[in-house]
Amino acid sequence: MTCTATLRPEPSAAVPVYRYRLAPDGLMTRRQLRAAGLRPNGHDPVGEIRWHRGRRFALLYRVDQAAPVRPMTPGRARALEAAMRARRTCPVCLIDRGYCIPLSLGCCVPCSNI
Numbered sequence: 486m487t488c489t490a491t492l493r494p495e496p497s498a499a500v501p502v503y504r505y506r507l508a509p510d511g512l513m514t515r516r517q518l519r520a521a522g523l524r525p526n527g528h529d530p531v532g533e534i535r536w537h538r539g540r541r542f543a544l545l546y547r548v549d550q551a552a553p554v555r556p557m558t559p560g561r562a563r564a565l566e567a568a569m570r571a572r573r574t575c576p577v578c579l580i581d582r583g584y585c586i587p588l589s590l591g592c593c594v595p596c597s598n599i
Contacts, residue, residue: 500533501531501532501533502534503532503534503535504535505534508534511547511548511549512532512545512546512547512548513548514534514543514546515544516543518546519554522554523548523551523553524552524554525546526552528550530544530545530546531545531547532545572585573585573586574586575593576592577593577596578592578595578596
């Protein structure tokens with residue numbers, strides 16, 4: 486059985502590939518869209534940027550097809566708060582430590598030294 490998954494996808498012929506900082510106007514990465522208060526709106530990428538000799542890449546989306554980010558609803562805010570509280574709560578002492586418990590330790594720092 487062979488593994489076909491790669492850490493670095495090959496450039497596809499379906500979308501054009503641009504070098505770092507050379508993408509045409511009107512295209513943005515997901516992070517750039519988010520910083521502008523937009524989202525891809527379900528549209529497929531129309532290009533990609535590659536840098537670090539092709540080892541790093543980012544997909545590009547058209548700004549004119551992007552939609553505004555959906556507003557945070559009270560239900561989503563409650564769910565996010567509950568998820569973050571679970572990440573901050575130590576499974577050993579059950580105390581909310583105020584920081585995300587490191588996965589490498591599996592518990593808070595004081596409990597890991599016991």
